Amino acid sequence: MGYRLAELAERVGGRVEGDPERTVEAIRPLESAGPRDLSFLKDPRYRAQAAASGAGALLVGPGLAGATLGRDLLVAGDPSWALARLLAVFHPEERRPPGIHPTAILEPGATVDPQAHVGPYAVIGAGAQVAAGAAVLAFVALGRNCVVGEGAVLHPHAVLYDGTEVGPGSIVHAGVVLGADGFGYATYQGAHHKVPQVGRVVLEGDVEVGANSTIDRAMLGETRIGAGSKIDNLVQVGHNVVTGRHCILCGQAGIAGSARLGNYVVLAGQSGVAGHIELGDGAQVAAKSAALASVEPHAQVAGIPAIEMRKWRRQAVLLSRLEEIVRRLRTVEKKVGEES
Amino acid sequence: MGYRLAELAERVGGRVEGDPERTVEAIRPLESAGPRDLSFLKDPRYRAQAAASGAGALLVGPGLAGATLGRDLLVAGDPSWALARLLAVFHPEERRPPGIHPTAILEPGATVDPQAHVGPYAVIGAGAQVAAGAAVLAFVALGRNCVVGEGAVLHPHAVLYDGTEVGPGSIVHAGVVLGADGFGYATYQGAHHKVPQVGRVVLEGDVEVGANSTIDRAMLGETRIGAGSKIDNLVQVGHNVVTGRHCILCGQAGIAGSARLGNYVVLAGQSGVAGHIELGDGAQVAAKSAALASVEPHAQVAGIPAIEMRKWRRQAVLLSRLEEIVRRLRTVEKKVGEES
Amino acid sequence: MGYRLAELAERVGGRVEGDPERTVEAIRPLESAGPRDLSFLKDPRYRAQAAASGAGALLVGPGLAGATLGRDLLVAGDPSWALARLLAVFHPEERRPPGIHPTAILEPGATVDPQAHVGPYAVIGAGAQVAAGAAVLAFVALGRNCVVGEGAVLHPHAVLYDGTEVGPGSIVHAGVVLGADGFGYATYQGAHHKVPQVGRVVLEGDVEVGANSTIDRAMLGETRIGAGSKIDNLVQVGHNVVTGRHCILCGQAGIAGSARLGNYVVLAGQSGVAGHIELGDGAQVAAKSAALASVEPHAQVAGIPAIEMRKWRRQAVLLSRLEEIVRRLRTVEKKVGEES
Structure with missing residues (x-):
């Protein structure tokens, strides 16, 4: 059992780049996804992992649309929100019996x-x-x-x-x-x-x-x-x-x-x-x-x-320079001392 | 059911300023207290809230005795302790049955x-x-x-x-x-x-x-x-x-x-x-x-x-002045540099 | 019931200094140990407590071997590990019944x-x-x-x-x-x-x-x-x-x-x-x-x-000297100011 990529795109208001007929059977992380899985790339920093992944399709945001990742892409306006909804499609919430x-x-x-x-x-x-x-x-x-x-x-x-x-x-x-x-x-x-x-x-x-x-x-x-x-x-x-x-x-x-x-x-x-x-x-x-x-x-x-x-950030930087500051102070003290 | 204000004052060794016969039915915070409620004002900072409160009576410490809060007052030597005891009067601890x-x-x-x-x-x-x-x-x-x-x-x-x-x-x-x-x-x-x-x-x-x-x-x-x-x-x-x-x-x-x-x-x-x-x-x-x-x-x-x-407090103050300190150091360095 | 000190030493690959035949019935901390107890001294800082302890025998590491602690000693290469094993001897883990x-x-x-x-x-x-x-x-x-x-x-x-x-x-x-x-x-x-x-x-x-x-x-x-x-x-x-x-x-x-x-x-x-x-x-x-x-x-x-x-340690030290640093800066500023 699975879903056509086009069908998933429709559910999240996204669009497909590549083969809309691809069948997706599960959502998996980049490192364990296979050809029948959809994975996701929300952060461009993980691009290398995406390239190395076995995932058949990737969910991405508009910033990565058109990227030559060599995969079918599901491009969504808000990929985090789309991921949440697609996970719910594949893992519908269990209703405990009354x-x-x-x-x-x-x-x-x-x-x-x-x-x-x-x-x-x-x-x-x-x-x-x-x-x-x-x-x-x-x-x-x-x-x-x-x-x-x-x-x-x-x-x-x-x-x-x-x-x-x-x-x-x-x-x-x-x-x-x-x-x-x-x-x-x-x-x-x-x-x-x-x-x-x-x-x-x-x-x-x-x-x-x-x-x-x-x-x-x-x-x-x-x-x-x-x-x-x-x-x-x-x-x-x-x-x-x-x-x-x-x-x-x-x-x-x-x-x-x-x-x-x-x-x-x-x-x-x-x-x-x-x-x-x-x-x-x-x-x-x-x-x-x-x-x-x-x-x-x-x-x-x-x-x-x-x-x-x-x-606070500036303070942290200055803190890390305290040693240098003390050194500079000492230099100035010496100069002033010599002159007096 | 309720307690006379004088009766409550007696229980905590306090005294009433105003009407000792006022009936108190509950203790409530300033914002939700009504005319049949006792509220409390332990910190003078909350005086405005006390003035705006609908509370019929207020529990206060000696520092607020005589204050024209426009309410009947229960003045207690230690208002925190008095509040604890009065809460126990209105909400007696439950004894679970053996x-x-x-x-x-x-x-x-x-x-x-x-x-x-x-x-x-x-x-x-x-x-x-x-x-x-x-x-x-x-x-x-x-x-x-x-x-x-x-x-x-x-x-x-x-x-x-x-x-x-x-x-x-x-x-x-x-x-x-x-x-x-x-x-x-x-x-x-x-x-x-x-x-x-x-x-x-x-x-x-x-x-x-x-x-x-x-x-x-x-x-x-x-x-x-x-x-x-x-x-x-x-x-x-x-x-x-x-x-x-x-x-x-x-x-x-x-x-x-x-x-x-x-x-x-x-x-x-x-x-x-x-x-x-x-x-x-x-x-x-x-x-x-x-x-x-x-x-x-x-x-x-x-x-x-x-x-x-x-x-630690002095350090925190000096820390917040680190930028200024570095600026002053730079000024001194320039002066000294020019002179050398 | 108890164990001979020599027997305990054998279990942890250690050796006895003193009486190998001493009977040990329990392991206890220095402050509560008695003559039929083994206690332990892993940190030389606690030497005074060890001297004052009523313990009949002490487990120590090689660094305290030969120390005149006035007790029979069980000297183990790794006293922490030996203590763990000896505690298990005296307090065998309970097996809950199937x-x-x-x-x-x-x-x-x-x-x-x-x-x-x-x-x-x-x-x-x-x-x-x-x-x-x-x-x-x-x-x-x-x-x-x-x-x-x-x-x-x-x-x-x-x-x-x-x-x-x-x-x-x-x-x-x-x-x-x-x-x-x-x-x-x-x-x-x-x-x-x-x-x-x-x-x-x-x-x-x-x-x-x-x-x-x-x-x-x-x-x-x-x-x-x-x-x-x-x-x-x-x-x-x-x-x-x-x-x-x-x-x-x-x-x-x-x-x-x-x-x-x-x-x-x-x-x-x-x-x-x-x-x-x-x-x-x-x-x-x-x-x-x-x-x-x-x-x-x-x-x-x-x-x-x-x-x-x-x-981080050096920073902490410099932080504690911030007051002094500001004082020194002020001194230099005055000198430089006077000269300008």
Whole structure:
């Protein structure tokens, strides 16, 4: 079974250079693709690998159209987006069958739509609601009064504390913990006394949370992740954080309590955001950096503490020249000394 | 149902400015509080928000007493501590009912106090003991000979390897792993051979461990977390680490093997502590910083490697002036050059 | 029950200085060892503790042979390796009994070798294979078509997504997630669209993965961890990463997508590796550092961005002298100013 190249081009609004009748049976990376596979070349740097690849056809962007790569080409306006769609053609998303596994436990007042899937050994707390098309997989612990929206997927071992809400179409990966107590204590007479954390966590629609990430419930009110935001693995989001829509939080990033992120904010890997600050729409924090003060919309910051990225880059260059600077200073000192 | 403002003031040793008879039905943040709610203003910076809030009453500290905020005030000596106590008044901690869920598995020789709660699908290993008032929630895996103290709570999916001890009143959040093998290998003839990790983990009383944090068992002896210490989410504690009492380890902090922390040590978010070093009582490591050498009691350190914080701050300022410094050097060089 | 010191020496190819007939009943750290215990002194810095210890005998390396420590000595050529072996003598690894717990769920087509152990509430997906001597412990979720090699151990709550392969002798600790979706999106018309992640994760033989670490499946093809590699807790490995053999990834390290590591690469604690770069055989990245560009074989790098370690050390020294440098510049400026 396969698809004609012309048919695939049509699906992504692209066009064929070469043989439109070529049959494509799979999408594979350059190094393992064969004559019946489609591979892709998004970055011209990999041109040599593309030339050496056994792939019968290549997905490329307009910049590589007409390139003599010796292959049939599928030219798409946005090859990343086209690749995503073609992968979905060859690997259609699995629909888990509706029904509740006999070992799952529904506490009193839990309601599961007949079109939802509940896997083995899942526990659905009292008053929780699971909507149509949602999948609650093995060992998921849903607390009381949780809400799982239409089509949302909770992977094995996800834990939702009481009152957590997961919006429609959201994906929560294995080991994620939503709604654990925020880290709040009042220190009194030498001991740290727990400040009750009585708020909750809300993921809006189309949010994805990576494996073993943690998002704490609010002390009061809500910790909220905006619609369409994507969170990688091992990310920590503190209590009362609110993010806008379409944010990207990369692996091992962390956000301290009560920080606010606008829309389209990007936190690169292992970056951090201090508590109670604000990151404007489209702000970006570089990898390993720490935003300790609020960041203007669309600003790119880097360093610890994070500063404007261009400035940080110049600093890095000057830092690497410190030895030379000291040497020059010594030369000047000698000259001046001699003269005095 | 509600409380008179005077009654709440009495509970926290505070006093009312305004109407002591006002009824309070809930505690809410400034932005969502209404006339029957108490809100709070701990930081004068939020004064404008307080003025704009619909809250009927405000909890404030002595510094804001008498302030014309146009609200009834509850003035407390320590408003953070008062807030913690008032939240507990409105949201009393739930006591899980004693009893063992029929799906829980008790291996031979496991003993569970009749006054303890064991949730669905928990597994209690051979020889393990669960004390009165403790709660072992869904999917918790208790290894052999573990000890869970009076009133301790193990949230869903916590894993305790064999021999782990959790002190009375401690709270272990979802996904925490206590007692996994320390990271120890002997490299011999090109391969890394596992050094058996045969010690254990002890949490003393009143410790809290945040979601998905990991504390490794000792190679020999104990990894030990001192009484009253509080650990945030995704924190890593290596084998044979010993902390004193009332330490605070913020999100994503990490401590390498055999480090020793005194009492009241604070590790800010994403900070790190090298192996085999010592942090004196009250030492503090700033966010994103790495203590690579021992730290004196009550010292505050920052940077990578961490140095005295005041010194680090001055360095950061000078760094931001590097461009100017190089410019000045160039000017001097020219002058000297002209003269020579 | 115990062992004669001479017998222990023989097992590690060492020799005794003192009484070869001394009986040793346990191995203990210096501070808690008694007359019937063997302790160890690998680092001469701990000599005073060794002198003060109650240990009857000490394991030492050749450099401390003949030292008048007032104890019987077991002198081994490689005391770390000898300690690992002696710990295994006193604490032989437990062999879990073969058999499948009655609460475990095997989906259709799952095959478990009669010599494998499957614990309570484990779920083995359709088509998965568990080899002889392997142990799949409580609450493990094995996806479809997973392969668990001979003698491999999956600790409680490990999650393997569909198609994951764990090589013979490998150890996967509690809470580890293997094969969750890589973090890949195509941004189109303002929304981040999921790029289907249809590859898988392969751990080769003798790999160990620490608690709550996460290794993502490849977008296409494989994310692969080379034989003999050891991964600590809370480590993140992105999609399509490939590591060589015998790598060491310390706690909270992170590797972004498609990075390639050679053999014997070491990532120290909380370090990071950018996507699509290459680290040559034996390369080492220091703690808290971030390799943002490819690293030559056997190079040691540090800093953010990581540079040659010796250079980074000199920079750190110069940084600490910045105040002095500015002072000297001011002096020169004054002199030059006076002269002009």
